[in-house]
Amino acid sequence: MSGFISIEGIARRYGTGPAIFQDLWLSMSQGDFVCVIGHSGCGKTTVLNILAGLDAPSEGAVIVDGKEISGPSLDRAVIFQGHSLLPWRTVLGNVAYAVSSRHRTWSTAQVNAHAQKFIDRVGLTGSEHKRPAELSGGMKQRVGIARALSIEPKIMLMDEPFSALDALTRGTLQDEVRRICTGTGQTVFMITHDVDEAIYLADKIVLMTNGPGAVLAEIVDNPLPRDRARTDIHKHPLYYGVRNHIVDFLVTRSRAFNTTGHDPRNVPVVRPTHALT
Amino acid sequence: MTASLPWRAALVTVLIFAAFVLAWHIATRGTGAVQQMSPEYAKLMGSTATQGKSAMPGPLDVGAKLWEHVRNPFYDNGPNDKGIGIQIAYSVGRVMIGYGLAVLVAVPIGFLIGMSPLMNKALDPYIQILKPISPLAWMPLALYTIKDSSLSAIFVIFVCSLWPTMINTSFGVAQVRKEWLNVARTLEVGTFRRAFTIILPAAAPTIMTGVRVSGGIAWLVIVAAEMLVGGTGIGYFVWNEWNNLSITNVIVAIVAIGAVGMVLDLILARLTKLVTFPE
Numbered sequence: 001m002s003g004f005i006s007i008e009g010i011a012r013r014y015g016t017g018p019a020i021f022q023d024l025w026l027s028m029s030q031g032d033f034v035c036v037i038g039h040s041g042c043g044k045t046t047v048l049n050i051l052a053g054l055d056a057p058s059e060g061a062v063i064v065d066g067k068e069i070s071g072p073s074l075d076r077a078v079i080f081q082g083h084s085l086l087p088w089r090t091v092l093g094n095v096a097y098a099v100s101s102r103h104r105t106w107s108t109a110q111v112n113a114h115a116q117k118f119i120d121r122v123g124l125t126g127s128e129h130k131r132p133a134e135l136s137g138g139m140k141q142r143v144g145i146a147r148a149l150s151i152e153p154k155i156m157l158m159d160e161p162f163s164a165l166d167a168l169t170r171g172t173l174q175d176e177v178r179r180i181c182t183g184t185g186q187t188v189f190m191i192t193h194d195v196d197e198a199i200y201l202a203d204k205i206v207l208m209t210n211g212p213g214a215v216l217a218e219i220v221d222n223p224l225p226r227d228r229a230r231t232d233i234h235k236h237p238l239y240y241g242v243r244n245h246i247v248d249f250l251v252t253r254s255r256a257f258n259t260t261g262h263d264p265r266n267v268p269v270v271r272p273t274h275a276l277t
Numbered sequence: 278m279t280a281s282l283p284w285r286a287a288l289v290t291v292l293i294f295a296a297f298v299l300a301w302h303i304a305t306r307g308t309g310a311v312q313q314m315s316p317e318y319a320k321l322m323g324s325t326a327t328q329g330k331s332a333m334p335g336p337l338d339v340g341a342k343l344w345e346h347v348r349n350p351f352y353d354n355g356p357n358d359k360g361i362g363i364q365i366a367y368s369v370g371r372v373m374i375g376y377g378l379a380v381l382v383a384v385p386i387g388f389l390i391g392m393s394p395l396m397n398k399a400l401d402p403y404i405q406i407l408k409p410i411s412p413l414a415w416m417p418l419a420l421y422t423i424k425d426s427s428l429s430a431i432f433v434i435f436v437c438s439l440w441p442t443m444i445n446t447s448f449g450v451a452q453v454r455k456e457w458l459n460v461a462r463t464l465e466v467g468t469f470r471r472a473f474t475i476i477l478p479a480a481a482p483t484i485m486t487g488v489r490v491s492g493g494i495a496w497l498v499i500v501a502a503e504m505l506v507g508g509t510g511i512g513y514f515v516w517n518e519w520n521n522l523s524i525t526n527v528i529v530a531i532v533a534i535g536a537v538g539m540v541l542d543l544i545l546a547r548l549t550k551l552v553t554f555p556e
Contacts, residue, residue, distance in 0.1 A: 054459055072462040084456035088478045088554035097474070101464035133555035151464070 003027035004187065005051075005155060009264075010060035012046050019058065020046055021214035023264040026206065028155075031185040035198035037246060038208030039254060044191045045081075048159050051189060052078045065154060074102050077148035079158040083140040085132040085147075092128040095119055095147050102151040118150040119143075121180060138169035145177065149186075156181070158190040162197065174200060175230055182226070195246050199239065200230055207249050209257040215264060217257050220246060221271040241272040298336045305335040334525040342525045343532065357517060359509070361533055367509040368499050369537065371427070375434025376495040380488055383439045387446025387487075388472070391480070397447065404440065412437035412498050416505055426506035430499070437498045438491040445487025449480030481552035489545040496538045511537075 011022040020043035028034055036044050049055035051062060053072035061068050064075065085094050095115035100106065103114070119128055122142040132140055141161060148156055161177075162170040178201055181188050192198050198205045205220040223238045233239055280288075314322070334342075350362025390397045412433045419429035453476050461471045503512025511534055518526035 052463055054462060072465060074463075074465050076463070078459070078463045080456055080459070082456055084454075084460055086457060086460070086475070086478070087556050088481075098464055101466055131555065 004030040004032075004065060005189075006063040007047075007051070008061050008063065010047070010050060010057035010062065012043060012050065012055070013058050018212040020211045021208070021216075022059075024060070024216050025265045025267065026216060026219075028187060028189065028204075030187055033181060033186075033188045033190070033201055033203045034206060035190050035192050035202035035204075036206045036208060037192060037195065037198055037250065038214065039210050039250065042208045042211040042214040042254075044208060045159055048078075048157050048189065048191055051155075052076055052157050054078075074151050075154040077151055077153035077156050079141075079144050079148045079156065079161045081159045081161065081163065083132070083137075083144045085140055085143055087132050090129050090131055091119060091124060091135070091143050092116070094132070094143055095150050098147045099150050115146075115150055118146040121149065122146045122176065136169075137165050138173060141165065141173060142176075145173075145180075149180065155187040155189060158188065160191050160193060163193060170197075171230060177201065178230075195243055195250070198246070199224065199242055200228065200233055205246065207246065207254070209254050215257070215259060215262065216267050217249065217253065217262075219267055219269045221269050223271050223273055238272065245270065245272045301336050305331040305333045307331075332524070334528065338525050339528050339532075343529050346529055346533075356508075359514075361511070361514065361530065364509060364511045364514040365533060365537055368503060368511040369541075371431050371503075371510065372434055372492075372495045372499050372541075375431040376438040376492060379435045379438035379491060379495075380442055382435075383442035383487075383491075384446050384484060387443040387484070388450050388476075390443070390447035391450025392472075392476070397451070404443065408440045408444075413501055413505065416502065420506075426508055430502040430506050430510070433502045434495045434499055438495045441490035441494065442484070442487040445490070446480065446484045449483025449487075450476055452483070453479040478552070478554075482549065482554070485545070485549040485552055489542065489549055492541055492545050493538070496534075496541055500534060 005028040007024055007026040010024050011019045013019040020041075024047065026034075036047065038044050046055055050057050051069075053069050053076065063069070064073075069076075086097065089097060092112065092115055095118055096111050099111045099115045103111065106114070116128065119125065122145050124139060124142055124146065127135065127139065132143070135143070141164075144161070158177075162173055165173065174197060180186070188201075190201065199222065203222055203226075205222060207217045207220065208214050209217050220242065223242065224233065224236055228236065346361045350360045350365075352358075352360040353363060386400075390400055415433055415436050416429060419432045420426065423429050423432060457475050457479055458471070461475045466474070499510065500512035500515065503510035504516045507513050507516070511530060515527055515530045515534075518524075518530065
């Protein structure tokens with residue numbers, strides 16, 4: 001199994017207790033938008049932290065672009081659940097901090113110009129000199145997205161980036177993330193609790209069973225067309241098929257998943273194709 | 278009438294002050310001649326015996342003295358008679374040197390303690406033992422080793438200013454949010470840059486709180502230290518005037534000490550505000 005990003009048999013346990021998740025294999029191609037869905041405690045965030053290099057697996061390895069990762073890297077940008085902006089810096093200052101970390105030899109003018117480009121891209125033009133405390137939750141998360149995009153990473157890792165936002169803001173930001181990421185062919189690994197969000201954004205939806213001892217149960221290959229729009233996605237004939245499949249998994253199969261005959265290296269790929277009426 | 282809160286508060290402040298001064302004035306005024314005595318005997322006895330006047334100066338005496346000092350704060354008539362401005366300048370100077378050095382030493386050590394759990398545990402016993410020692414207890418040792426009274430006073434200020442700044446710095450550094458450190462990690466920010474661009478600004482409000490507490494303690498201690506070492510300074514002035522039995526000057530000095538302490542704290546509060554960020 002090899003891809004642009006290859007998770008190879010990772011497990012994570014604390015002390016001598018049971019593994020939170022085990023023998024996890026997943027391959028991603030360049031430009032993939034992958035969403036992970038699972039209940040709290042299945043280790044989703046830990047998987048993301050391992051991908052980010054902020055945590056290390058107890059077993060197994062993660063290969064990115066042919067190299068095993070051994071720590072955090074500018075190639076893998078993280079959008080944290082809490083926006084985690086530096087409150088003593090302005091919007092521009094926060095993005096510029098990332099840019100100057102990526103391009104250490106650049107002049108201040110170069111750094112600011114580059115940062116400005118990404119602030120414009122997330123629609124925050126005019127708010128460059130505000131501090132995070134002056135921004136709404138949605139705007140803060142936009143800054144976080146601009147900061148992650150500005151270092152032009154090979155992969156973006158998002159840990160429930162919209163879960164703290166109200167539904168309206170969440171929808172707008174989903175649109176923008178989708179527009180930016182599909183437009184630039186950005187590889188994205190995203191954790192979410194929201195089934196609709198996963199269906200709208202992801203090409204592949206990865207389902208994890210409950211922890212401890214969580215496994216990667218299956219990968220749902222999103223059958224919806226790539227040019228889907230959030231406003232009419234629910235009218236697509238395949239939409240409820242996919243949605244019910246995932247919800248069924250979360251409600252019943254995630255708890256009582258039968259591992260006999262389940263090959264963690266060859267997780268079944270499911271493509272719901274039957275339409276519901 | 279509904280004036281704004283600050284105005285009403287100011288009015289109450291002034292009223293309390295007026296009541297206090299009035300009570301003070303009544304308590305210390307004379308009751309007139311108490312008995313007939315020969316003028317020469319009366320001169321010997323002073324107004325306390327002849328007019329029933331309290332030995333405690335009244336507000337008018339203190340006010341007049343204060344005005345005298347304010348008009349001419351910097352006169353110098355030899356070692357035992359210097360203007361209050363000069364004495365305060367000496368004290369402030371000592372505090373600035375001792376306290377400034379203490380901040381320069383305490384912040385880096387506090388940083389080290391905050392960043393390294395090993396150093397935190399290793400240095401903790403020293404801090405716990407040294408912190409509760411009254412800084413004046415160091416005075417004999419300082420006088421013996423330094424052999425200079427003025428430098429000894431500065432040393433005592435240095436010692437008493439160390440602890441709040443050091444402890445607050447280590448606390449602030451240790452409490453920097455994990456998510457901000459993770460931001461630095463994912464951006465591959467080096468240790469040095471991380472210390473100055475993440476940890477220092479994040480801990481700055483806590484550090485400045487310690488610096489402010491240290492400043493307050495330094496100003497408390499300088500008065501006592503100067504009473505011991507003598508020579509110059511507002512603490513020496515108070516003790517000297519006590520030896521002169523000039524209660525009026527002692528009260529003036531107390532007011533001056535309070536005023537200077539307030540100004541120092543206001544300056545430090547302003548600096549703290551500069552590094553504080555809203556969340």
